[in-house]
Amino acid sequence: MAAISISNVKKRYGALQALDGVSLTIEQGEFFGLLGPNGAGKTTLISIVAGLNRADSGAVAIHGHDTVTDYRNARRLLGVVPQELVFDPFFTVRETLRMQSGYFGLKKNDDWIDEVMHHLDLTGKAETNTRALSGGMKRRVLVAQALVHKPPVIVLDEPTAGVDVELRQTLWKFISRLNREGHTVVLTTHYLEEAQALCNRIAMLKSGKVVALDSTSALIRRISGSQLVVSLEQGTLPEELKPLVSHPDELVSGHKFTLRITDYREVEPILVRLREAGVVIGDMQLHQADLEDVFIQIMGNEK
Numbered sequence: 001m002a003a004i005s006i007s008n009v010k011k012r013y014g015a016l017q018a019l020d021g022v023s024l025t026i027e028q029g030e031f032f033g034l035l036g037p038n039g040a041g042k043t044t045l046i047s048i049v050a051g052l053n054r055a056d057s058g059a060v061a062i063h064g065h066d067t068v069t070d071y072r073n074a075r076r077l078l079g080v081v082p083q084e085l086v087f088d089p090f091f092t093v094r095e096t097l098r099m100q101s102g103y104f105g106l107k108k109n110d111d112w113i114d115e116v117m118h119h120l121d122l123t124g125k126a127e128t129n130t131r132a133l134s135g136g137m138k139r140r141v142l143v144a145q146a147l148v149h150k151p152p153v154i155v156l157d158e159p160t161a162g163v164d165v166e167l168r169q170t171l172w173k174f175i176s177r178l179n180r181e182g183h184t185v186v187l188t189t190h191y192l193e194e195a196q197a198l199c200n201r202i203a204m205l206k207s208g209k210v211v212a213l214d215s216t217s218a219l220i221r222r223i224s225g226s227q228l229v230v231s232l233e234q235g236t237l238p239e240e241l242k243p244l245v246s247h248p249d250e251l252v253s254g255h256k257f258t259l260r261i262t263d264y265r266e267v268e269p270i271l272v273r274l275r276e277a278g279v280v281i282g283d284m285q286l287h288q289a290d291l292e293d294v295f296i297q298i299m300g301n302e303k
C-alpha cells in the first residue's frame, strides 16, 4: 500500500488556481522531494496532506486512510514539520513534547522524547521555555514535535530554511536514519543540492501542476553533458566558440563564458583554440550538470 496517495487534488484561492489536478503516489520507505519555485503550491499540497486544509476536489490517503473521512487514523500515521514557527510560548521544550504525545494518547513516552531530543541536540534545552529559544532551536523543537508519536510518514516543509550548517547536518543524519529504519520521508526545500543528496525520487511542481516526476538520477541524466566556465584575462572569445555559450548575457559582458560540452575530450581543443586566438585565461572550472541545472531547464520550459 502507498504511504501517500494524492489523486487529482485541486485547490483554488479566489481567482488563483493554487493546485490544478495534482496526482502523486509516494511508496513506503521512499525519501521523496517536492520541489518548485515560490508559489508553486508545495505548502498548500502539504497542508492538504496533513488535513490542515481542504481540497476543493480530489482525495489524499495516508496508508489507505482518507485524510478527510478518516482523519484521525490518517493524522496518527503522519508527522508534519510545518514551515512556520508556531508555539505556545509558556511551556518548556519537554512540556511541549509531552503535550504533543498526550495529543496522540501516548502517556509514557519519555524514553522516546529523550532519544529525539538527544538526536536533535536539544537535551541541554529540555527545561528551557520555548519562547527563550533561538530560531534554529525552535525549528529543532518543531521537528521533535512531529516525531513524538514515531509516525511512519514524516513530512518536512522547508525544515532547513535559514538554519545553520550544524543543524542541517544533525537533522539530516537523524531523518536519514529514520528513513533507513523504514519511515517514509517527504521533503520540500529550496536547497537543490540537499534534495539531490537525500531524495531517491523527486516531483517538481509549477503553478499547481506536476511538471516532472522521476528518480533523482533519471532527472539529472536528462541534462547531458557538462559546462566549461572560462574567465578571460586578455583577448576575446573566437567567433566559432560563441555557439557553445549557454547564457546569451555573457556575450554582452564579454569576459566570463559558460561553454556547453558533452564530453571532457572537447576541453582540450577549446583551450587550443583560445590560445591560438591570443586569449589569456584568468580562471577556469569544469561543472558537472546537477539538479539545479535540471530545475532551471524544466521551470524555464514549462511556461
Ligand SMILES: Nc1ncnc2c1ncn2[C@@H]1O[C@H](COP(=O)(O)OP(=O)(O)OP(=O)(O)O)[C@@H](O)[C@H]1O
Pocket (backbone or CB within 6 Å): 013, 016, 018, 036, 037, 038, 039, 040, 041, 042, 043, 044, 045
Ligand atoms: N490562504 C491563502 N489565501 C490566498 N492565497 C493563498 C493562500 N495560501 C496560499 N496562497 C497562494 O497560493 C499559491 C501557492 O502557495 P504555496 O504557499 O502553496 O506555495 P509554495 O510552493 O509553498 O511556495 P514557497 O516556496 O514560497 O513556500 C501562492 O500564489 C500563494 O500566494
